[in-house]
Amino acid sequence: MPLLTTDPPYRGIIHYEVYGKGRPVLFLHGWLGSWQLWRKTIEHVGGNFRTYSLDFWGFGESRGAGRREETVQEFSVDAFVDMVGQFMDKLGIPKAAVIGHSMGGTVAMSCALRYPDRIVKAVAVGAPIDGDSLYLLLKLGGNSALASLGFTFMPVLRGIIGTYIRFAAKDGQALQRMVLHDFSQTTSQSFFQSIRTLHNTDLTEKIGLIQQPLMGIYGKRDIIVGHKQGYLMQRLVPHSRLEMYSDAGHFPMLDEPERFISDISTFLEVR
Template identity: 40%
Template sequence: MEQLGIFRAPLVGHSMGGTVSLSVAIRYPERVSKVIVVGSPIVGSSLAPLLKLAGYRINAFLIFNLMGPFRSFMKNYYSRQICSDPRFPDMMDRDLSRTTLESFLRSIASLRRTDLRPLLGQIKVPALGMYGDKDKVVHPLQWQVMQAGIPQAQIVRFENAGHFPMLEEPQIFTQRLQTFLDEHRTIPLKKNIPENITL
């Protein structure tokens, strides 16, 4: 946002990105006009057991030393348990090929320790939680935790989707997201705008 000269704007985040978006809305409320999370953990204990185990250094080390078989397992079997979109196995495989041991460990370890419940009440901007009822990565009832902490939050549930409702129910997802963004629409506030540029 600093690089683009944007002072205040809506934030949309998927999974860990949504957890980060909530944290930004809590720490920098003046910078966030709305916050939208998709399949995001509010509490780290809501992560799937396999993911939590993989976040321990010894387990992550074993996985990365067996990356070939691990990628094959994830692409040919586990990915189909996570998302029904036929494009997803290749998408997951590409992501795994770019992941380093340290970045994986840091992200999972950080998520595992996360508990935003005591802080959610500080979020006063419009908030939207979008969760798939069949999520096998983050417990699908995390929407209840979000709504308990942010009573004014809107919740959208996708009964036929898992962790990736934007892929599994794209039309409904896009429509609900766009509707929320259009409500009380505000132009992102920019700073240091040259005089010859108009919004």
């Protein structure tokens, strides 16, 4: 289980998995997720690329993200962008493509903006450009009082998440098992801080500055992030490529895996 330690202002431990050989590609998961989401994808993409699947601080096997001398932990979109930069520095990765799902997709687009000379391509999968596009249940997750109450009555919170997530993919039971396992590794702080900052993130004024190749993949049946965010990307970034999956929800890589792998492989292979 590879781990690395990052430096202030965001000190933490990053867990990641490496597979394949070739040009580097970073995979970023979404809220309440982990690197496990990408397991089947990297088995295919790793045939031509060196893949790095990261766990964000506070999720999966990663820990930390204390800021400066404060004792409070920070699990924000900005902190995760910093985490990606430090990860590349620590492993000596000068340039990379980045693929992110949901919250990870927002981080991927933010990385393209902050590191224009290092992020060569970005793919946003079911990702909010405007955090207000999140559906109501996720917005409620950013309320610290509600999150604290939920963690006090954990069986109830697990029941709510488990019931809702079953409708987010075709194989709802498999997704439910994966999400509830990943959820068990989060804390109340990483739970509500990350989704709160995602809700408050709005890239509509900045995303047009992205010069690198950018692709959005969205499912029309998404019940977590409004699929019209894909059309917003297409309008704000004219050179971007949009793939709209009519028969997929929030997890296109699970609902339509063959098309998903084909789309990202084609996008990555074009120099």
